[in-house]
Amino acid sequence: MTDTEPLLLTLAAPAFDARSLRPIWKQIADRLHAACVDGRLLGDARLPGENRMAEIFGVTRVTMRRALARLQQEGVLQARKGVGIFVRPMPLRYRLDHGNRFADGLNLPGAKIGATTLTLERAQAEAEEAEALHIAPGDAVVRLTRLRAVDDAPVYLSRKTFPVATLPEFEAAYAARSSVRDVFQAHGIASYQRVQTRVSGGFASDAEAAALRLSPRMPVLRTVALNAAPDGRIIEYNLGTWPLTAVELVLTPLDPSQTGHSDAD
């Protein structure tokens, strides 16, 4: 955890272009962004306080905050109230095969993959879930939320919904190894298949932001994946949320020979 102040002083050294050519806050943001990308500012590094940084760059705190806000929106920095501003470890675009299990689809051989089960509870199906699962709104479902991290940086929050009618022993089967595939197998479902993937953009809810360590309303990518048993019944509705710039989803037409035996996320 080295001191970042000397570097910032070098960033602030070159004079800024006369105002109104390019806004000062953008020029500041550009320089900080470049430093984060090329490695002069490493992941998890802590920046000086806003007052100090404003002093360093020779602007008001308000102007400094504009630059910092932009960099937060782009996922380069992340502020924590009462604590400080930190460089977000740059995932810089995992390319991952959606439809495969998380760790397999991820093209990072040396990375440390983390998985945490956040909640596992019974609930009533919401309208969209119910339609996808071919059950009635309000029917009993199991809801499982999990968080995946790469090198301790959270990159994927998933909220899976399962119909209780099809998987009555979910909790017991999941307990042993925290594996959804185990649950399916315990209910006589040996394999399953991705039948639809939807991708959309949006803005993080408070809950999503907290889990992914983002500010609320940050832009995110959302995926909805529907998995079906061999007999065609939809058995899983999976809503995934990703920081906007964390990932590049790769979707190739399914090769039937390798369909479905993985613990897909």
Next chain:
Amino acid sequence: MTDTEPLLLTLAAPAFDARSLRPIWKQIADRLHAACVDGRLLGDARLPGENRMAEIFGVTRVTMRRALARLQQEGVLQARKGVGIFVRPMPLRYRLDHGNRFADGLNLPGAKIGATTLTLERAQAEAEEAEALHIAPGDAVVRLTRLRAVDDAPVYLSRKTFPVATLPEFEAAYAARSSVRDVFQAHGIASYQRVQTRVSGGFASDAEAAALRLSPRMPVLRTVALNAAPDGRIIEYNLGTWPLTAVELVLTPLDPSQTGHSDAD
């Protein structure tokens, strides 16, 4: 084009919660957002100036601008310098089948679909395009940029790249009906197939922002689609850019029986 000021007065009427419960600028943004969603503020409506709005809501212009900035980021409003602030016609999530031709995948029977060819020119393949097309960087390519709009709201900017070696008569074949499928057919390629779709998030470049009528650096969705001829050669690299909240891409495993005869976007 009705006057929006009376409505804003009603929005500003209820007192704001004591400060520090929820920031005033968020409360203002919430009320405006709600009005845009439920139709009290219609698409393309022009709002009063920032000074006037600040007066209406009883805050400083700076605070007013924070609320407006948030709504712009979310794609609800769009400011034009020297002109005014306008309600963005709410596409509110087209659900469209990627892999089909644009108009077919779009689930809006009554909508007016627009298509504009922006540029058509020869260029040298960039690194990523070259890799995807299995040619060398710098090889001659045809680059075609088009813009699609729904009810006059631009929702999709596509930049297609084709290898000149495979499609030497591109311009001539395209001229007649501005159809890429025609170009393929003129070169003896009767059908083609989507072999890969990639989806990622990012922030609009200046060019993308201008074409889509967004502010620069607004969050966007990007798609990369690779199409191949029946013999397996990649014949099209298509980079698409969408306003973040404009669309929900639906990707279903390809049904071989209906693969490839469309003028896919």
Next chain:
DNA sequence: CAGTGGTCTAGACCACATG
């Protein structure tokens, strides 16, 4: 407690688009 980020104000100057 001290330091941090989050919010808000009052007033100013500028570049731009339109009439």
Next chain:
DNA sequence: ATGTGGTCTAGACCACTGG
């Protein structure tokens, strides 16, 4: 020429987090 949005300043108060 006017009104628009875009930028910037100086100073203030608050809530949160940590030691």
